[in-house]
Amino acid sequence: MSELAFFIDYSRCIGCQACVQACGECDTHRGRSLIHLETIERRDSVQTAPQVCMHCEDPICAQVCPADAIKQTPDGVVQSSLKPRCIGCSNCVLACPFGVPKYESDADQMMKCDMCYDRTSTGRRPMCATVCPSGALAFTTIEEIMRTRQGRAVNDWEFGDQHVRTKVYVLVPTEVTHVDVGLIPLSSLRSGARAAADPYDVAAMLEGG
């Protein structure tokens, strides 16, 4: 049996915010929630997406930190900035391709998801992945995921020409081997370029027949 790992299945998310509420309950988080729950475009859809730190193998946030304030544990968890070192410059905030680190002004440092290190380092599961009622977040073995889920768990990402491998996996359709976020040429962004078909417009569905 392989070790426990973190999996995200965005398609399962119901936007309930159990993860957001539970994150702050992790003892070391002391009421501060460090997970992000994104509402994609509420006018058009109820779709939401949870975002934990993906814990890159070679973390970009740490690469760009001028104060060397962002450290990785031996087991690959990327931690919040070290308070004595962080200068609050927000390089990490700008550089992270997943939009995870945030400069917390009241604490005057960058803080982010640390996969509930006080829990995971003592054999407990992270708060968010324990409580998540939809299974959008899961902390389990790859074998268990492959046994119980359709699709494939991947942790390879392409952002333009930058390749990132993460400790956290996302579930994607079986034919996908890595996530290619790609870059959108500015020339393609014309006004009204949005797809004409609006799959979540209830009025359109009623007319559709």
Added chain:
Amino acid sequence: MARPPSTITDLVAQFGPHLKREPAGGWATRGDPDRIVPTHCCFCGQQCGIQLKVKDEKIIGFEPWEEFPFNKGKLCPKGVKRYMQDEHPDRLLTPLARDEARGFQPIEWDAALDRTAREIQRIQAAYGRDAFAVLTGASLTNEKAYLMGKFARIAVRTANIDYNGRLCMVSAAAASKKVLGIDRSANPWSDIPKAKVILVAGANIAECAPITTDYLWQARENGARLIVLDPRMTPIARTADLFIPVRSGGDIGVFYGMLHVMVQRGWINRDFIEAHTTGWDAVEAIVERYTPEYAATIAGVPASMIVRAAEMWGPADTSFLLHARGIEHHSKGVENCMAALNLVVATGRIGREGCGYAMITGQGNGQGAREQGQKCDQLPGARDLENPAHREYIATVWGVEEPTIPHTGLSAVPLLEAIHDGRIKGLLLLCFNPAVSLPDGDFIREALGRLEFFAVIDFFMSETARYADIVLPGSLMEEDEGTTTNVEGRVIHHRQVVKPPAGAREDWRIICDLASRLGVADKFPYQSTRDIFEELRVASKGGVADYAGITWERIDKEMGVFWPCPSIDHPGTPRLYEGWRFGHPDGKAHFQPADWRPAAEEPDADYPVVLTTGRVVSQYLSGTQTRRIGALVDQYPQPRCEMHPRLAGSLGIADDDFVKVESRRGSIVVRAHVVKTIRPDTVFVPYHWPLDRSANTCTIRAIDPISKIPEFKICAVRVSKTPPPADDVAALEPEAGGIR
């Protein structure tokens, strides 16, 4: 007279709701717990397992309880933050008496109990026994629900006791009894992932029963297809294989249209129908008229959707049907549920693994609290109050003469109407906030103001308690011990995690003290809630909801026991109707024909829009508890009126505008929330808030003739842009009924 003795602003300043944001001891210093107690969430019928952390006899946090099989550690945001109601600054810590001049004043417990008992006796002597009523709740433990029924019948000796489960799913209960013979979900939740097609009708599972989401998704991982009926595209509906945006009140169109197609294409199990059911011919005769085209006019959706649903549901090997308030909260609620059940019974897909049906109970003890005899027409064990044998048995258990047990009384809405017209003069209320939760809110609040005497037991000053003459500070779920019965029919054990704070008392002790003052101490000799449970076991023995074989020790050891469980050596009954033995004396399922009929109030030229109401994930019922928890209020601070851009555009309304939602009964002002995920002929406002933000100010006081459930899901309104309100209520914080 029981009008609030101070201004709303003063009452809110004194009693809240205020928000609690930090655990006892503060975030930084709460430290390690002295003990961790496994128990259950108090919010909603899922009754998830949760462990509460205790330090210095205060609840300081929670730890997921991953061993509990129903939710395996999973929680929704309400469960995560429920512990914030402990050590809350709004907590009532002394009995209070209404004082015309000075507002609520503290009084001694003995004085408060003496006066309450005296007033019960005075009102009954002057106006008759039934002029004093008792209203209770479905968030009470089984023990307290049992106690309240017994208290009303043999201590107060009134016929008029009912409970807020009347607002929840009584139409589902009645339909299930009529068709299948037993009022309970037919299957354990573990059957859901084994079904190949799942139909969810009128259930916003993601927000109202979030833990069930994983069961649905697991079914889909196993290859199941999902059909969802809802006027709004809920988070579950978004990725459903088929989402049918049905018109509120049009569900029968979908169910009968599907059945019509299934009959035509031979997807009816005629062998099963012949051997194990009655009444099919009458149903078949009705559905013959429900061609997809005709059904579509009732359902308000394209006929092709109905055909597609039939094609998915009809030929499946296994199936599971779930429904909730969306089809139940109607003046034809029982008929809606019976029509849905036709889809289950006509296919014979019930009573075996992966095949069945469930109603999703909404309140904490939505299932159990309706079995123990606190309904106006019922005795413990889900017995019938008008059945001579049932009366005789319970009279024996209680040690009273059968004729002294009152007969059927008024259900919740007619009971409030009787208060309004002066037939009922006195009321004792526990675990119910009708000022927020009953329809036609202005009428309800006016009724409360007409009571000669009104006593409320609650842990917080609810909007209803503001009308009381006497307020008695009771206990939270985690401050008392007892059992509840979850959505599956699984009886579970709530532990006493801490004692009530000084000044408050366990609800059952308050009731026993009142019974003693009413001269029947010998009938209420309980030393603990376990004593009450032991009596409940005897009282339920031989009834439909038979708990005789269930002990607290078995519950702990077996992680819950499913009723019926008639003896200690009986394993309990997770799945009903195995071997196709149904609950009726003839052992068969009984089809019930019922044609579609319109709602009590359909939209018209003056009020052209349908208003439908419901919940949001971060609030529970009337909000007495959850509007006091900062993190939950932050998540969804105030009600908003969801409307489609087409409707908003035609009314000149933009997102976030202040809008007036007005029915023939009253109006509220809320912000608009313009979204494409709702039918353009319908608006949605959640109901958890009080006063000028209470959706129930608009809803209609129409009830189902069989179950007496109110029609919360459809009434006619008009919606218009309005200036920001600037009155005193608007200036309150949103959790108190203000608006931002």
